Amino acid sequence: MKLRLAFCLLFLVSSVQAQTLRIGLAEDPDILDPSLARTFVGRIVFASLCDKLFDLDEKLAIVPQLATGYEWSADQKSLVIKLRSGVTFHDGEKFDAAAVKFNLERHKSMPGSNRRGELAVMSGVDVVDAQTVRLNLSAPFAPLLAVLTDRSGMMVSPKAAAAAGEKFGAAPVCSGPFRFVERVAQDRIVVERFANYWNKGAINFERIVYTPIVDATVRLANLRSGQFDFIERMAPSDVPGLKSDSRFKVARIVEIGYQGITINVGKSDQAQKNPLGKDPRVREAFELSLDRGAIVQVAMDGEAEVGNQWVAPTNRYYGKSAPIPKRDVARAKKLLAEAGVSNPSFTLMTPTTSDAQRIAQVVQAMAKEAGFDVKIQSTEFATSLNLADKGQFDAYMLAWSGRADPDGNLHTMLACKGPTNYAGYCKQDVEALITESRTSLDPAKRAQAYDRIAAQVSKDRPVIYLYHRNWLWAHNAKLTGLRTVPDGMVRVQGLKMN
Amino acid sequence: MGKYLARRLASILPTLFFVTVLIFGLQQLLPGDAAVVLAGEDQDPGVIAHLREKLHLDKPFPVRYAYWLGGVVQGDLGESLRIQKPVTELIVEKLPVTIQLAVMAMLIALVIGITAGVVSAVLKGTAWDYAANIFALWGLSTPNFWLGIMLILLFSVQLGWLPASGYVSPFEDLKANLAAMIMPAFVLGNAIAAVLMRHTRSAMLQVLNSDYVRTARAKGLHEHVVVLKHALRNALVPIITLGALEFGTLLSGAVLTEQVFSIPGFGKLIVDAVFNRDYAVVQGVVLFTATAYITLNLLADLAYFLVNPRMRG
Numbered sequence: 001m002k003l004r005l006a007f008c009l010l011f012l013v014s015s016v017q018a019q020t021l022r023i024g025l026a027e028d029p030d031i032l033d034p035s036l037a038r039t040f041v042g043r044i045v046f047a048s049l050c051d052k053l054f055d056l057d058e059k060l061a062i063v064p065q066l067a068t069g070y071e072w073s074a075d076q077k078s079l080v081i082k083l084r085s086g087v088t089f090h091d092g093e094k095f096d097a098a099a100v101k102f103n104l105e106r107h108k109s110m111p112g113s114n115r116r117g118e119l120a121v122m123s124g125v126d127v128v129d130a131q132t133v134r135l136n137l138s139a140p141f142a143p144l145l146a147v148l149t150d151r152s153g154m155m156v157s158p159k160a161a162a163a164a165g166e167k168f169g170a171a172p173v174c175s176g177p178f179r180f181v182e183r184v185a186q187d188r189i190v191v192e193r194f195a196n197y198w199n200k201g202a203i204n205f206e207r208i209v210y211t212p213i214v215d216a217t218v219r220l221a222n223l224r225s226g227q228f229d230f231i232e233r234m235a236p237s238d239v240p241g242l243k244s245d246s247r248f249k250v251a252r253i254v255e256i257g258y259q260g261i262t263i264n265v266g267k268s269d270q271a272q273k274n275p276l277g278k279d280p281r282v283r284e285a286f287e288l289s290l291d292r293g294a295i296v297q298v299a300m301d302g303e304a305e306v307g308n309q310w311v312a313p314t315n316r317y318y319g320k321s322a323p324i325p326k327r328d329v330a331r332a333k334k335l336l337a338e339a340g341v342s343n344p345s346f347t348l349m350t351p352t353t354s355d356a357q358r359i360a361q362v363v364q365a366m367a368k369e370a371g372f373d374v375k376i377q378s379t380e381f382a383t384s385l386n387l388a389d390k391g392q393f394d395a396y397m398l399a400w401s402g403r404a405d406p407d408g409n410l411h412t413m414l415a416c417k418g419p420t421n422y423a424g425y426c427k428q429d430v431e432a433l434i435t436e437s438r439t440s441l442d443p444a445k446r447a448q449a450y451d452r453i454a455a456q457v458s459k460d461r462p463v464i465y466l467y468h469r470n471w472l473w474a475h476n477a478k479l480t481g482l483r484t485v486p487d488g489m490v491r492v493q494g495l496k497m498n
Numbered sequence: 499m500g501k502y503l504a505r506r507l508a509s510i511l512p513t514l515f516f517v518t519v520l521i522f523g524l525q526q527l528l529p530g531d532a533a534v535v536l537a538g539e540d541q542d543p544g545v546i547a548h549l550r551e552k553l554h555l556d557k558p559f560p561v562r563y564a565y566w567l568g569g570v571v572q573g574d575l576g577e578s579l580r581i582q583k584p585v586t587e588l589i590v591e592k593l594p595v596t597i598q599l600a601v602m603a604m605l606i607a608l609v610i611g612i613t614a615g616v617v618s619a620v621l622k623g624t625a626w627d628y629a630a631n632i633f634a635l636w637g638l639s640t641p642n643f644w645l646g647i648m649l650i651l652l653f654s655v656q657l658g659w660l661p662a663s664g665y666v667s668p669f670e671d672l673k674a675n676l677a678a679m680i681m682p683a684f685v686l687g688n689a690i691a692a693v694l695m696r697h698t699r700s701a702m703l704q705v706l707n708s709d710y711v712r713t714a715r716a717k718g719l720h721e722h723v724v725v726l727k728h729a730l731r732n733a734l735v736p737i738i739t740l741g742a743l744e745f746g747t748l749l750s751g752a753v754l755t756e757q758v759f760s761i762p763g764f765g766k767l768i769v770d771a772v773f774n775r776d777y778a779v780v781q782g783v784v785l786f787t788a789t790a791y792i793t794l795n796l797l798a799d800l801a802y803f804l805v806n807p808r809m810r811g
Contacts, residue, residue: 028581028770030538030580030581031580031581031582033582038536038537038538038539038540039538039539040539111548112545112548112549112552113544113545114537114538114540114542114545116542116544116545117540117542117544166582167582169581169582170581170582170583183581184591184762185578185581185583185588185591185762185767186762186766186767186770187664187665187760187762211664211760212760213663213760214757215757215758217647218647218650218662218663218757218758218759218760221647221650221651221654221655221662221663222654222662222663222664222760224655224662225650225654225655225658225661225662226658227654227661227662227663227664380529380530380773381535381773382528382529382530382531382532382534382535382773382774382775383529383530385530385531385534385535386529386530386531386534389531389534389541400539401539412540412541419540419541419542419543420539420540420541
């Protein structure tokens, strides 16, 4: 009898545990308010809390989530979105067109909103009927749908948002598959299954506990010891070790972001004081001294795809007229001789992470063969942002987490007034093409514009793009239903522990 | 003693005031603009301007200091801009974790350190003495970060006895709490035990050679009474000072150990806050730990009176 009771208890304990999904995050998320949120890791938590109007699939195609369909007007200055019916927020409030209007206006008007830039072209929202909204734009804006697959498309409960004001992020109320339970800063974020979720058949866990552990080795040790079921962003060097363990699986997908070296070509006077910023031939020589494939092999254990543009070569908007140049040290030396600088020296500002250090050292060694003297300046992130903003750098190694639409990887960095245009790059023809690429809804025309931009940017080299990392996830082999989407989010719909 | 206590208490307020100026002033020297860092990847100029206004970064230094001090005096340490939580709430949340870790680490350090120190002094020149010295050298030279990861690999990954990291409240599940805290407490305690052992040993050696110990022995007292009651009690004075200082350091958070074991204490809180330029959190936590440190030193001074009769006069 006692034995039977013990078995029953054991079964009960293990079934309760199986209903909780434990995810190890690489950082502690910031504010859990879609309007104010700023971090990549925060979006991973949002994926279980807040549904969006649209979502992305594995091929980066835009698919409806809280929307059921959309239609652009003939002049492409308004977008009509049909909404899903029968959806409620976690507080029981109804999701409808009025809620969408509230949310989009909140994104635009809330003080400190990070969404204002993305929705700048949206001049107003009309409620057509309970399940239909119309977004009016001041100009056609092709990236709009992609923007609505991210935080701008997340819908929060208007009632809860109005009541909590700017404190909403402390206990967010959305309409996603899980509702917020508690957050202990730097320790855990707990969410539990929302019983009235519109797609509840796809949800197989009762709870999710997100735990931030910054160190990749410790995160992995937690997975191996059974504390976690899933970890995001494992270190590339840990992949071979885990492959031999049948209890775990590794999943990967090439990111939508990039890793590159931004060069100060016009941000400040410093650009003209350095041969790299001053002379395009020196920049070309620097690029030709680099072997991207070797960088990826040595510094990333092969867990990245080489690239030379803001999108990966597999992306439909990759400019084919500007292919990845092969390493050519002889030509690099010739270019330096033509430029009249035999031994150019510059400082490469890098983040303090060990990955970044490794890459910088490989770059330094490669460039040296062509005659470059690269000085590595490892700089704490906040300080480096400040220096970049003031133009007090020669070259800056910077990663961008990426946006679904190529415009999100291009406009803010290379448009003349882009807020993260640290290179200080401004060319009227490129500016015109960027505007064309974002105002045209025709994919073929956009691809053409991007091709021409790529041709020009690859000559000017305000950024030398190096590669696109793999998002590396490791999980319990019993966990099935994982969808690898290039935006790096962990979608909980369909996840199941067998 | 009353006069002494009053004098010490009176010195606390100006010290604290000086600490506030120092904390606030030093933070201004941190390179990087808080608004730029907090604005995240997008660097929206509107967001940066909003944050600058909210943090009063557009005001001169004395005005910002006055804003902060005004809040502090009223018990308001401000709010974390990164996660939208009042700093006092964060301190209340982290304090029990940090205290528990500090107390456990200190207990481990005291038990190991003092025992090894006494044994090593009493049995000077024997194998026990050498063993204790080797232990101290090991404790002093082993980086916490490395030892932590090694313990995780052994006890969590290989043997599966203890959780690799994480924290459970003792009120929720005491056993799980102790299982989660024992490894980080040992890592921290191990390093302090080594320091304590060295100090205990030298203090004991000095005391054991003194006249009054010889007298005690001459009286025919048992050796353990001589060592534990007469010698150790006197040798404890420098050890208490050291212990209080180490305990104060533990209370300000053990950054690396907390990071490795994912213990949500002060160390993690403050490091994240510094990197994210979350000024209110940095200032609030540093002020709190400075106050705790000053208080602990005062308590240590008072403890001298209890262990050393000569100081009571």
